[in-house]
Amino acid sequence: xxxxTQSQPEMSVQEAETVTLSCTYDTSExxxxxxxxxxxxxxxxxxxxxQEAYKQQxxxxxxxxxxxxxxxxxxxxxxxxxxxxxAAMYFxxxxxxxxxxxxxxxxxxxxxxx
Amino acid sequence: EAGVAQSPRxxxxxxRQSVAFWCNPISGHATLYxxxxxxxxxxxxxxxxxxxxxxxxxxxxKDRFSAERLKGVDSTLKIQPAKLEDSAVYLCxxxxxxxxxxxxxxxxxxxxxxxxxVL
Numbered sequence: 001x002x003x004x005t006q007s008q009p010e011m012s013v014q015e016a017e018t019v020t021l022s023c024t025y026d027t028s029e030x031x032x033x034x035x036x037x038x039x040x041x042x043x044x045x046x047x048x049x050x051q052e053a054y055k056q057q058x059x060x061x062x063x064x065x066x067x068x069x070x071x072x073x074x075x076x077x078x079x080x081x082x083x084x085x086x087a088a089m090y091f092x093x094x095x096x097x098x099x100x101x102x103x104x105x106x107x108x109x110x111x112x113x114x
Numbered sequence: 115e116a117g118v119a120q121s122p123r124x125x126x127x128x129x130r131q132s133v134a135f136w137c138n139p140i141s142g143h144a145t146l147y148x149x150x151x152x153x154x155x156x157x158x159x160x161x162x163x164x165x166x167x168x169x170x171x172x173x174x175x176k177d178r179f180s181a182e183r184l185k186g187v188d189s190t191l192k193i194q195p196a197k198l199e200d201s202a203v204y205l206c207x208x209x210x211x212x213x214x215x216x217x218x219x220x221x222x223x224x225x226x227x228x229x230x231x232v233l
Contacts (some may be wrong), residue, residue, distance in 0.1 A: 032218045045224040091156050104156035
């Protein structure tokens with residue numbers, strides 16, 4: 001069975017600083033995708049960044065980047081120049097290409113300190 | 115482009131009552147998901163539709179939960195009878211996929227959710 005683990009229930013970072021959210025996953029399959037989703041308070045979940053397992057290059061989207069370590073099954077999210085609007089729950093998710101099933105971690109609540 | 119619409123946003127019922135949630139996905143999206151998100155936890159997949167067919171309902175408590183997607187568009191999720199542990203946010207999401215190949219982002223588009231409180 002596939003699992004996604006986020007070991008940091010909450011984190012805080014000073015505005016304009018950099019923060020890294022951790023995620024590990026487990027699957028025996030080789031064809032999958034990894035995602036980070038953001039869920040602001042009382043607002044809908046949106047996609048932050050996506051990584052295909054077959055790509056070695058780490059994905060980057062503006063201030064957001066990932067460190068994808070396939071052998072270690074690790075997929076961390078780095079947020080640079082943190083902004084107040086980054087405060088949210090962040091979910092790591094694993095998509096199996098075989099059946100389009102997506103599994104979410106339990107989330108990390110990120111606080112931005114002004 | 116209109117997003118995923120869900121209603122009602124909030125619902126309070128007593129245990130053993132029934133409730134229904136409605137979802138209208140983004141136009142043209144073939145895949146529709148219902149997730150249950152208990153406070154402090156990540157979303158848990160309840161059921162996944164591809165057009166109007168069920169792809170996965172392995173985690174749907176079928177003795178009390180049911181879902182349908184008529185004509186491959188709108189979907190309803192029903193709980194009857196509700197239990198205290200059903201208190202959660204019910205999220206609907208849609209995608210245009212299957213997620214395969216270049217050009218597909220794999221992105222799920224979520225609605226704002228329906229918050230259920232069972233007393």
